[in-house]
Amino acid sequence: MAQFAVFASGQGSNLVALHAYFSESAIPHSICCLVSDKPACQAVAYALSKAIPVIYINYAGQDKALAEQQLVDQLRNYQPAVLVFAGFMRLAGQVLLHTYQGRIINLHPSLLPRHPGKQGIIDSFNAGDSELGITIHYVDEGIDTGRIIRQESFFRTADDTLPSIEARIHALEHTYYPQTIHALLDTKNAVEAS
Ligand code: GRF
Numbered sequence: 748m749a750q751f752a753v754f755a756s757g758q759g760s761n762l763v764a765l766h767a768y769f770s771e772s773a774i775p776h777s778i779c780c781l782v783s784d785k786p787a788c789q790a791v792a793y794a795l796s797k798a799i800p801v802i803y804i805n806y807a808g809q810d811k812a813l814a815e816q817q818l819v820d821q822l823r824n825y826q827p828a829v830l831v832f833a834g835f836m837r838l839a840g841q842v843l844l845h846t847y848q849g850r851i852i853n854l855h856p857s858l859l860p861r862h863p864g865k866q867g868i869i870d871s872f873n874a875g876d877s878e879l880g881i882t883i884h885y886v887d888e889g890i891d892t893g894r895i896i897r898q899e900s901f902f903r904t905a906d907d908t909l910p911s912i913e914a915r916i917h918a919l920e921h922t923y924y925p926q927t928i929h930a931l932l933d934t935k936n937a938v939e940a941s
Pocket residue numbers: 755757758759760761762833834835854855856920
C-alpha cells in the first residue's frame with residue numbers, strides 16, 4: 748500500500764480519472780493530497796469536494812527553493828511514495844528534484860521527444876503528425892526531457908479536428924496514467940518488501 752501526491756494547476760480531468768481509479772476497493776494505493784499553485788483552479792475545487800487534502804505552493808514574491816522547501820515540509824505529513832504531475836504548469840526545481848529523486852512522474856500530451864512544452868496537443872495537431880499520443884515520463888530539470896516510462900498513440904483520421912484530437916488524447920491519458928502509476932507503485936512496494 749502506497750500513497751502518492753497529485754500536482755495540478757488546471758482543469759483536473761486527470762485528477763478525476765486518478766481519483767476514480769484509485770478509489771476502487773481492489774486497488775491498494777491512494778492519493779494522499781493535491782498540490783497546486785492555483786487555489787482557484789478546478790482541480791482544487793474537485794479535491795475539496797472529495798475531501799482530498801490540498802497543499803498550496805506559493806511562488807509569488809519568493810525564491811523557488813524556499814517555496815519548494817515549504818512544500819517539502821508539508822508533504823512530510825503525508826509521506827507520498829511518488830509525486831504525480833497532472834497538468835502542473837511549473838518546472839520542478841532542485842529542492843523537489845533532490846528530495847524526491849527518481850520519484851516524480853509527469854504526463855505529457857504528445858509523443859516526446861516531439862512537441863515538448865505547454866502546447867503539446869496543438870503543436871502535434873498543427874505539425875500534421877499522423878501518429879499522435881501521450882508520454883508518461885520521469886521528471887528531471889529539463890522541459891519534458893526525463894526518461895520515458897510509457898507512450899500510447901493513435902493515428903489521425905481524415906475526419907479528425909483539433910477538438911476530436913484533444914478528446915482522443917485525454918481519453919488515452921485517463922486510461923493509461925492511472926494504470927501506469929498503479930504498476931509503478933506495485934513495483935516500488937515489491938522492491939521495498941524484498
Ligand atoms: C493534460 O493534457 C496533461 O497531459 C498536460 O496537462 C493536461 C492536464 O489536463 N500535462 P487536466 O488538468 O488533467 O484536465
